[in-house]
Amino acid sequence: MRIENLNELDLNRLTRKSYGDDETLEQRVAEIIKLVQKDGEEAIYKLTEEFDHVNLRQSGLQVTAEEIQEAYNNVSENYLRALRTAKANILSYHEKQKRTSWLEPNLDGSVLGQLLLPLKRVGIYVPGGTASYPSSVLMNALPAVVAGVEEIVMVSPPRTDGTLLPEVLVAAAEAGVTEVYKVGGAQGIAALAYGTETIFPVDKITGPGNIYVTLAKKQVFGTVDIDMLAGPSEILILVDETGRPEELAADLLSQAEHDRLASAILVSSNQEILEKTIAAVERQLEDLPRAEIARASWETYGAAVLVSSLQEGMDLANKIAPEHFELVVEEPFSWLGQVRNVGAVFLGRYSPEPVGDYFAGPNHVLPTGGSARFYSPLNVDMFMKKVSVIGYSETALKRDAQQIALLARSEGLEAHARAVEARFKD
Numbered sequence: 001m002r003i004e005n006l007n008e009l010d011l012n013r014l015t016r017k018s019y020g021d022d023e024t025l026e027q028r029v030a031e032i033i034k035l036v037q038k039d040g041e042e043a044i045y046k047l048t049e050e051f052d053h054v055n056l057r058q059s060g061l062q063v064t065a066e067e068i069q070e071a072y073n074n075v076s077e078n079y080l081r082a083l084r085t086a087k088a089n090i091l092s093y094h095e096k097q098k099r100t101s102w103l104e105p106n107l108d109g110s111v112l113g114q115l116l117l118p119l120k121r122v123g124i125y126v127p128g129g130t131a132s133y134p135s136s137v138l139m140n141a142l143p144a145v146v147a148g149v150e151e152i153v154m155v156s157p158p159r160t161d162g163t164l165l166p167e168v169l170v171a172a173a174e175a176g177v178t179e180v181y182k183v184g185g186a187q188g189i190a191a192l193a194y195g196t197e198t199i200f201p202v203d204k205i206t207g208p209g210n211i212y213v214t215l216a217k218k219q220v221f222g223t224v225d226i227d228m229l230a231g232p233s234e235i236l237i238l239v240d241e242t243g244r245p246e247e248l249a250a251d252l253l254s255q256a257e258h259d260r261l262a263s264a265i266l267v268s269s270n271q272e273i274l275e276k277t278i279a280a281v282e283r284q285l286e287d288l289p290r291a292e293i294a295r296a297s298w299e300t301y302g303a304a305v306l307v308s309s310l311q312e313g314m315d316l317a318n319k320i321a322p323e324h325f326e327l328v329v330e331e332p333f334s335w336l337g338q339v340r341n342v343g344a345v346f347l348g349r350y351s352p353e354p355v356g357d358y359f360a361g362p363n364h365v366l367p368t369g370g371s372a373r374f375y376s377p378l379n380v381d382m383f384m385k386k387v388s389v390i391g392y393s394e395t396a397l398k399r400d401a402q403q404i405a406l407l408a409r410s411e412g413l414e415a416h417a418r419a420v421e422a423r424f425k426d
């Protein structure tokens with residue numbers, strides 16, 4: 001890794017804003033989705049054999065109550081305690097987001113308002129290819145629970161022994177997931193969107209995943225709603241001279257270890273910090289269990305960028321729009337007002353990114369690939385829909401009838417005008 005000056009930086013390499021550009025991947029995902037639509041579960045069994053190397057024809061796709069019970073026997077008390085504390089933190093944070101229906105009576109006797117209603121059935125994708133993510137079970141399911149969703153259907157790829165990690169199943173039970181199926185990748189997304197012989201289709205799919213999952217969500221959008229494009233993880237750290245290279249390197253690797261396509265970027269106006277952090281990354285890679293993945297990510301989509309000032313670094317962050325943005329500077333709160341395009345911001349030395357991944361309470365399902373310009377973190381609103389309420393009184397309609405009819409006739413819609421005037425014929 002060499003330090004790059006801002007003016008020589010290839011932003012396209014770093015932002016990977018190319019979910020739709022790789023035609024081969026798009027095509028492959030489209031074929032998988034079509035196959036599931038055509039052959040249902042037989043297609044899922046075949047694809048699961050191909051990608052997850054396990055044959056589930058005997059056991060079927062759905063996780064049983066016995067498997068969940070067995071999972072509880074296989075997790076430690078300490079794990080359960082930590083999971084339940086994380087759950088409480090996530091619930092408490094998301095309960096603050098919940099909005100309620102409102103009705104506003106007016107003096108003319110009319111009532112206007114908005115009903116806020118939970119979606120009935122949602123699908124949550126929990127990644128499980130190169131790592132398992134019980135934390136993502138909580139992050140997807142708990143906002144749905146707070147919203148009041150009745151049916152929460154989880155899909156996740158099986159391990160080669162045909163099971164899901166006990167910690168994932170326990171997290172599902174603790175979070176209130178109502179059905180769990182062992183199917184991942186684009187085929188898991190297709191199953192949720194179109195249904196199969198045993199899986200009833202859902203109204204919306206949320207959750208992060210690798211590039212196949214993300215492209216599949218993009219392709220089924222319209223048949224179902226989706227939350228956002230939450231693909232391979234990203235971190236951008238803006239650091240001043242107070243930064244400590246060993247800590248910065250650890251934070252960069254925390255996201256690089258997710259995926260070869262993950263992106264970890266360090267930005268500073270201090271050349272020495274950049275140099276020392278690059279060296280620390282090399283040292284830490286030596287005994288990192290997922291070094292192969294993390295190194296591939298660091299070498300392909302990583303960068304150490306020299307800027308002329310913190311302000312220039314902040315502007316770069318808003319341009320790249322990273323999923324996670326760490327502000328490791330002396331006065332992090334003083335920069336908060338300038339944060340625009342990031343999924344989540346982590347303020348200061350004692351807010352390393354994994355605090356948000358697991359525990360603090362805010363959601364870790366965040367927009368990636370530059371989509372933080374327009375998407376928000378997964379939240380309670382995303383599991384609800386709104387219905388407008390209009391209750392006009394006679395007085396109100398009499399007052400407004402003429403103007404409504406005029407507007408209707410200006411659009412050439414006579415029947416609309418007459419529907420209003422019909423009330424006052426006799």
Ligand SMILES: NC(=O)c1ccc[n+]([C@@H]2O[C@H](COP(=O)([O-])OP(=O)(O)OC[C@H]3O[C@@H](n4cnc5c(N)ncnc54)[C@H](O)[C@@H]3O)[C@@H](O)[C@H]2O)c1
Pocket residue numbers: 028051052126127128129130131133136157184185186187208209210211212213230231232233258259262323364365366367368
């Ligand atoms: N943005 C977020 O909030 C967030 C949170 C957690 C994880 N992540 C990201 O989720 C991703 C998890 O990826 P993962 O791979 O570990 O798990 P995954 O569950 O997303 O993907 C695994 C599945 O991908 C499919 N697949 C693999 N190779 C394929 C191929 N050649 N052709 C077709 N399908 C194929 C298989 O079906 C496999 O089961 C990582 O990129 C990680 O960074 C993001």
Ligand SMILES: N[C@H](CO)Cc1c[nH]c[nH+]1
Pocket residue numbers: 133135136232233234255323357364365366
């Ligand atoms: N950093 C991931 C989101 O990009 C979320 C996660 C789950 N577990 C660990 N990390």
Ligand SMILES: [Zn+2]
Pocket residue numbers: 233254255258357
């Ligand atoms: Zn993470």
